[in-house]
Amino acid sequence: MTYDTPPPDDRKARLHELVERFRTNINQYKNPNYNEEDTRADFIDPFFKLLGWDMDNTAGTGERYREVKREKSIIIDDKRKAPDYAFRVGELTKFFVEAKKPSVIIEHDLSSALQLRRYGYSRQLALSILTNFSEFAVYNTKIKLTDKDTAKTARIFYCRYNEHLGKCHFTNYETNFDYIDGIFSRKNVWGEKFDDYAESGAIKRGTSPVDKELLSAVEGWRLTLAKNIARRNPTFDVRQINIAVQKIIDRILFLRIAEGRHIERDEHLLQAINGTGTYSRLQELFIDADRKYNAGLFERQDWLESIVVDDKTIAPIIKGLYGERCPYAFEAIPIEILGSIYERFLGKTILLTAGHNAKVDYKPEVRKAGGVYYTPQYIVDYIVRETIGRKASPTKPMPTLTILDPACGSGSFLIGAYTYLLDAHLTYYTKDTATRKKSISNGKIYEAGENTYQLSIEEKQRILLNNIYGVDTDPLAVEVTKLSLYLKLMENETAESRDNLFRHSDMKMLPNLDGNVRCGNSLIESDFYNGSKSLFDDDEMLKINAFDWKKEFPTIFKAGGFDVVIGNPPYVFARNEKFTTDNKEYFYRKYALAQYQLNTYIMFVEQGVKLLKPTGWLGFIIPSNWMTINTTSRFREYILRNGKSITLVNNEDKVFQDSNVDTSILVFARAGEDRISLVRMKDEIFEAVEQCEPDLFLNTSSIINFEAIVNKVGAGLLSKIEVDAVPLDTIALVKSGIKAYEVGKGVPPMSKSDKDARIYHSKRKLNKNYKKYLDGVDVGRYRIGWSGQYVQYGNNLAAPRRPELFQGERILVRQIPSKPPYSVNGSYVTGNCINDLNSMIVLKKENGYHIKYILAILNSRLISFWFNIKYGKLQRNLFPQFKVNELAQFPIRKVNFSDKKEKRIHDRLVELVDQMLSVQTNLLTSASELDRKRVSILDAQIDKAVYALYDLSEEEIKIVEGG
DSSP: OOOSOOOGGGHHHHHHHHHHHHHHTHHHHTSTTSOHHHHIIIIIHHHHHHTTOOTTOTTOOOGGGOSEEEOOOOOTTGGGOOOSEEEEETTEEEEEEEEOOTTSOGGGOHHHHHHHHHHHHHTTOSEEEEEOSSEEEEEETTSOOOTTOOTTTTEEEEEESSOEETTTEEOBHHHHHHHHHHHHSHHHHHSSHHHHHHTSHHHHTTOOOHHHHHHHHHHHHHHHHHHHHHHHOTTOOHHHHHHHHHHHHHHHHHHHHHHHTTSSOTTTTGGGGSSSOHHHHHHHHHHHHHHHHOSGGGOOOHHHHTOOOOHHHHHHHHHTTOSTTOSOOTTTSOHHHHHHHHHHHTTEEEEEOTTSOEEEEEOHHHHHHTSOOOOOHHHHHHHHHHHHHHHOOTTSOOOOOOEEETTOTTSHHHHHHHHHHHHHHHHHHTSSHHHHHHHHHTTSEEEEETTEEEEOHHHHHHHHHHHEEEEESOHHHHHHHHHHHHHHHHTTOOHHHHTTTTSSOOOOSSOOOTTTEEESBTTOOGGGGOTTOOOOOHHHHHHHOBOOHHHHSHHHHHTTSEEEEEEOOOOOBSTTTTSOHHHHHHHHHHOTTOOSSOBHHHHHHHHHHHHEEEEEEEEEEEEGGGGTOGGGHHHHHHHHHHOEEEEEEEEOSOOOTTSOOOEEEEEEESSSOSOEEEEEEETTEEEEEEEEOTHHHHTTTSSOOHHHHHOHHHHHHHHHHHHTEEEHHHHEEEEEOBBOOOTTOTTTTOOHHHHHHTTTEESSOOSTTEEEEEOGGGEETTEEOOOSOEEEOSTTSSBOOOGGGGSSSEEEEESSOOSTTOOOOEEEEOSOEEEBTTEEEEEEOSSSOOHHHHHHHHTSHHHHHHHHHHHOGGGOSSOOOOOHHHHTTOEEEOOOTTSHHHHHHHHHHHHHHHHHHHHHHHHHHOOOHHHHHHHHHHHHHHHHHHHHHTTOOHHHHHHHTTO
8 A cells, every 4th residue: 555655764854844834934824814724734734644644545445444534624613623633543543633723822722732632531542632733742631631731731742843942952843753753653553652652651640541530420420319319309219210310311411412413502401500490491401302303212201300300419410511621522432432331330220228318339230240241342343243244244235134132231232233234334335436326316325525425314223223122121221222322323413414314204313212122131031920920019020020022022033033142141140149049940941051050141142042043143252161161061062062153262351340250252153164263362352273173072071172272282192191090089089178158058047147247257266166267378389378267167157068078188279270380289288277169178098199199290280281281271361260070080190009110209209299398388487599499499300200100201291391
């Protein structure tokens, strides 16, 4: 691809010519009559061409991918117009440039600085530029605006075109060209230098992300409104208060964003706070919006209109959305960011105290799940591409695809699907001159600027209504999804484009989405009440929220089902009282894949398949443990036997920032090839690992083990390691530790408050029944720690186990492995102490094998190598646990005690472990560097002896050690 860029050695000469032209005619250019448009054409465009940017799109790139996107000048309220340029990599904006005419003194112009910073901050950009060519300023746009800001606030670089500052300090383009080029040239923005600089500590210092700040603001509005509405409307129940607060916030945000896009009259929302009776005047705006948009968002309800809300509560919320120091350019905030804010917002709910006072707290299901599972945009985009992208091609006529998210939350996956379809349709409608002309004549697209086309609002509505469907059990989530889709529909619509709307139909601006986004429990239908079960009261009915798919979407199922099912289903475990008995009975009856440990994500996959057409695709992000644990074996076999053209992505990143869960992406079709594509995702980059057939996993260990596929040479060693070995449980007793707490278990049966308070734990030995207590973190390689806790041991515990398991000579093995090369953590114990389920017990049998011989093998590098390939536990970064049944299968080399050589190795390993235990004891009391070296030497000696025991060659040892 060729750009109008001079050779590198000629750029400074060209820059000098540009500067000299400006200097020679400085009086003409600094005259107020010399305008901004001429400044851009004469100086700013040529300057960025020097930096390698294709300012005029000479490459002929499509609108979606042009490098530099220009904003047309907006005369209305110049202070709030969008920046003049967006410099992009693909579809991703990297920085804004705001242009001014040279008569504007940028060094001191606060208004221009705030305007640029507001837009950059709202778009989550790290850097942006303010320039009139005479001056050039770079701002850190991750810093939130405040009332104390000056033009210098957040400015990290400033220079002039070619002037002195002081007697000898030059700060101009020519002396600073290497700095500017090093960050903002096309080469360095498309490479890594721009991002490296943007992520550096100097830029990150003092920053506060827009999503975090806006979420804090919205949560503040909710609490303020909830307290006031609860106090002023004493007959309202908690459900009404939640709905009222959500409606008010949704409507205000929608109208404020519509103002920013000039679809609504400027500041008409702000004018509602003039005088008293603000909420009544807001109702007039809402009624007018209902007529205009004809959407459920503004649907009239008498009880909502009659709410009493004090002016002092609602007026400050609205006032804070305006003014040049407001940190948010609402029209510039991407819908995806609003979605992430709302997803976390929906994780909390308004509650009422006994005195009808309002408070806000986490929803019980969110608290139990450990946080909100908001899916990052790059994950959404990947799943959309791998499902919808296989069904829709922008080079062919666009099919009508019915796309469902059965647990839509704030609508992030539906927004991703809708965005993909909008882009694909626009690409198809503009793919050649003939298609473009036809698409304009039939109202599919219109020309928004020179060689720039947009989908008509009618076409965007048609795509939305015919393609996008969602369900969620939370009615507030349903409303948020609709709001998000409405905002996406309105994206790129302005006062100018509004004049071209609805020339081909009499539709209103927003369609009613009640038939597309429905409220209900995707896993429970009305057959929940079959048999002798009686109907519950209103609260229980609302809580169960049964949803009959064929009745709710009759047209879809008349056509055979949905084309695509995507999403991030809830991860809710049956344990810890998360399902009622009625729910459990129903799920076991309804879902064939429900095993010992129920989890909703497995049922969502099974339900998703039932909802698909025979040619449909499913794509979910789900926990990664389904690939390796025993309790999901039925689910794993179902996917391997029934899924077609399967893609499995093991996510090595922590995807959910608020929750600790290892994740994977599962994509498959109901019809296609018997093929699995394994993909690894790290640092947000998806890397293909291997392709294989499902039988590879079905015919071996029945787990899906990436490491075994990647490390084929290593996997070939497993059989040799196992051939002359016996499973650990044939020569030793392998058992779990205690389970201290479970509601309803123990004598007397525990309550939830007993469990939460950990009533049987103490920092002191209260009586003879209190024993030293070891948690998983207390167990290391060849060493034992102790946190100082005791546990009251006896039948009071949920699962106390036999007392002899916690006495005498034994090994404890920590349930969570470490990173290689030594992943297994086993320690020798003799004292009377109690360990919990986070570590496992190995007791010797009377068969000649010394317990320390077993410990040496368990802690060896060879067994860690075998473990990592055999079980693939380290696919899970956060919680790579292994269980007793897996430890029981560890291959321990058989010893023929009548063979002197074998007995000598056995005894040598016991001797080396004795030395290791002694050194580790010393390390507990002193940080001796010599003892650390001794540990390293002893590890090497134990490994060498184990290699000999298992008869490994030099080449095989190199494989184990990664050579």
